[in-house]
Amino acid sequence: MLLGALSSVSVAFSKGKSANNTLGAIKSEPAAKSDANNRFERKKIYFFTEAVRQKEAGNYAAAIDLLTECYYIDHKDAAVVFELADIYSKVGDDDNAMKMSHLAASLDRNNIWYKMTLAELYLKNKRVADAVELYEEIEKLRPDLEDIDYRLAGLYLQTRQFDKGLQALNRLEKKVGVDENISIEKYHMLQIQGKKKKALAEIEKLSRTYPLNVDYKIFLAMAHLNDSNFVEAEKVIDEADKIEPNNEKVLNQKLALCSARGQTDEADAVVMSYVNDPKVEAGEKLKLITDYFSNVTRVDFADKCFRSLVEQYPDDAMVRAYYSTFCLMQRNDTAAEVQLKELVRIDPMLEQGWQDLVGIYMQRNDTASLSRTCDSALVYLPESPSMLAIKGLSLSLYGGFESAVAMYQKSLESYKKNQPENKAAQADINMYIGDIYAQKDIPDSAFAYYEKSYELNPNNDLLLNNFAYYLSVYNRDLDRAEQMSALALKANPNNVSYLDTYAWIFFRKKDYMMAKLFMQQAIDKGGDKNGVCVEHFGDVLYMSGDKDEAMIWWKRAAEIGGGSDLLNKKIETGTYVE
Numbered sequence: 001m002l003l004g005a006l007s008s009v010s011v012a013f014s015k016g017k018s019a020n021n022t023l024g025a026i027k028s029e030p031a032a033k034s035d036a037n038n039r040f041e042r043k044k045i046y047f048f049t050e051a052v053r054q055k056e057a058g059n060y061a062a063a064i065d066l067l068t069e070c071y072y073i074d075h076k077d078a079a080v081v082f083e084l085a086d087i088y089s090k091v092g093d094d095d096n097a098m099k100m101s102h103l104a105a106s107l108d109r110n111n112i113w114y115k116m117t118l119a120e121l122y123l124k125n126k127r128v129a130d131a132v133e134l135y136e137e138i139e140k141l142r143p144d145l146e147d148i149d150y151r152l153a154g155l156y157l158q159t160r161q162f163d164k165g166l167q168a169l170n171r172l173e174k175k176v177g178v179d180e181n182i183s184i185e186k187y188h189m190l191q192i193q194g195k196k197k198k199a200l201a202e203i204e205k206l207s208r209t210y211p212l213n214v215d216y217k218i219f220l221a222m223a224h225l226n227d228s229n230f231v232e233a234e235k236v237i238d239e240a241d242k243i244e245p246n247n248e249k250v251l252n253q254k255l256a257l258c259s260a261r262g263q264t265d266e267a268d269a270v271v272m273s274y275v276n277d278p279k280v281e282a283g284e285k286l287k288l289i290t291d292y293f294s295n296v297t298r299v300d301f302a303d304k305c306f307r308s309l310v311e312q313y314p315d316d317a318m319v320r321a322y323y324s325t326f327c328l329m330q331r332n333d334t335a336a337e338v339q340l341k342e343l344v345r346i347d348p349m350l351e352q353g354w355q356d357l358v359g360i361y362m363q364r365n366d367t368a369s370l371s372r373t374c375d376s377a378l379v380y381l382p383e384s385p386s387m388l389a390i391k392g393l394s395l396s397l398y399g400g401f402e403s404a405v406a407m408y409q410k411s412l413e414s415y416k417k418n419q420p421e422n423k424a425a426q427a428d429i430n431m432y433i434g435d436i437y438a439q440k441d442i443p444d445s446a447f448a449y450y451e452k453s454y455e456l457n458p459n460n461d462l463l464l465n466n467f468a469y470y471l472s473v474y475n476r477d478l479d480r481a482e483q484m485s486a487l488a489l490k491a492n493p494n495n496v497s498y499l500d501t502y503a504w505i506f507f508r509k510k511d512y513m514m515a516k517l518f519m520q521q522a523i524d525k526g527g528d529k530n531g532v533c534v535e536h537f538g539d540v541l542y543m544s545g546d547k548d549e550a551m552i553w554w555k556r557a558a559e560i561g562g563g564s565d566l567l568n569k570k571i572e573t574g575t576y577v578e
Contacts, residue, residue: 139152217237512544534556535570
């Protein structure tokens with residue numbers, strides 16, 4: 001673009017007058033030459049000023065054209081070339097930006113800003129060696145600039161020129177004094193070179209220079225630990241502890257030292273001392289416990305720490321919440337229940353506490369406690385969509401289907417009002433209502449809610465299974481049922497219920513060979529303990545021609561319980577009954 005612009009300008013200026021005539025005119029009229037130079041200089045200043053204005057306005061093409069005119073007038077003006085480089089960089093033309101930056105730097109070899117711009121372009125284009133060379137030139141021109149030594153040190157580290165990197169950092173240290181960043185960078189460079197003593201000396205110097213800075217002592221302790229120098233590490237940790245007792249970072253170094261020495265009892269004593277210290281806040285203690293036990297798996301000691309916290313802070317909701325979570329992780333539901341009851345007493349507006357508590361009762365199939373807890377939660381959280389949904393579940397478990405549907409509807413309304421973006425939860429509620437209507441033998445309503453659920457979340461494998469199963473039960477759209485069931489089974493191939501559904505769809509399609517194949521898989525994966533699955537296997541065997549074997553499985557289903565209302569009739573008549 002630049003060459004084209006210069007060519008067009010050159011033609012414009014030469015048009016209408018020969019080169020010889022022009023030269024003759026200049027030779028014969030020295031005064032005219034001076035006037036011409038002044039005119040060109042004024043013109044260049046005008047073009048340059050206007051170019052800068054156009055650049056600031058974002059009109060880069062116009063600015064480039066104006067600067068090109070300036071360049072034609074005076075192609076040795078570094079400022080013009082640098083402005084061109086800057087605009088090319090702004091429009092993403094790195095090649096021209098680099099060419100112009102290089103030209104600007106060559107026109108004004110003492111201008112460090114031109115060199116720095118070019119160096120940054122080199123780095124952007126991964127020409128690290130070229131960038132280093134330029135920064136070295138800048139450092140010689142302006143040895144007082146601290147940023148250049150920082151930049152060079154980083155580039156030397158990147159290119160593994162550690163000796164040069166250390167020289168740059170030493171220069172910098174002379175300018176600014178002992179500094180954390182400099183000392184740490186020198187430490188890392190010396191460590192990489194295997195010069196451990198010199199590396200350690202850098203951190204020791206930092207700690208001596210700032211003797212009351214605990215962070216530097218901690219860094220020194222870590223350095224000693226890395227070298228397995230436990231005696232010196234302990235000495236430095238004790239110094240830090242005297243400066244700031246109960247400092248969390250110092251405490252962690254104490255534990256690291258105990259771990260390095262294999263001193264489990266000593267580490268536990270450190271933790272318990274911290275947990276029992278009245279000067280330390282509960283939140284800090286909880287953080288220590290969770291951090292410590294993320295690497296330590298001794299449940300008894302962790303429980304001891306939590307019990308100590310509960311004794312110290314009996315009405316602290318956060319302590320109860322952490323302890324209950326710990327108990328749940330250990331599958332100690334009894335202990336978790338105690339803590340969760342206290343938690344919701346202390347903070348009844350904490351929905352997660354209620355949810356965890358009802359989760360325990362759901363796992364236990366304790367419908368009475370589930371219902372009572374939901375009622376208590378809804379006193380404080382009457383519009384909680386999740387608690388309304390759980391209450392709907394508890395009602396359905398009691399057989400109060402109409403009340404359950406009404407509660408589920410309230411939950412849906414609350415989700416739409418308070419959490420409209422939570423489509424997955426709304427899909428689940430619609431599925432639950434669909435399940436109720438299916439169980440009550442109201443298929444049209446069931447399928448209507450299943451369709452709503454499917455629209456909201458078509459990837460829910462439980463919905464796909466239930467929808468497909470009841471389609472097969474009512475002998476509707478079996479091809480669609482097969483597709484849905486296949487997707488559910490793909491998501492969870494070892495699910496006995498999903499295998500049973502898939503097999504039953506083939507049974508309904510009278511493809512008894514496929515039905516037997518998948519029903520056998522369901523039986524093999526644990527379906528032999530499920531009354532419905534066992535009865536279905538008997539049905540498949542009967543329709544496959546193995547009537548005696550079918551009778552055995554029907555009787556087994558009766559022993560297990562949970563089969564259909566027609567099971568006894570099948571056993572009495574010895575025939576399959578629909």
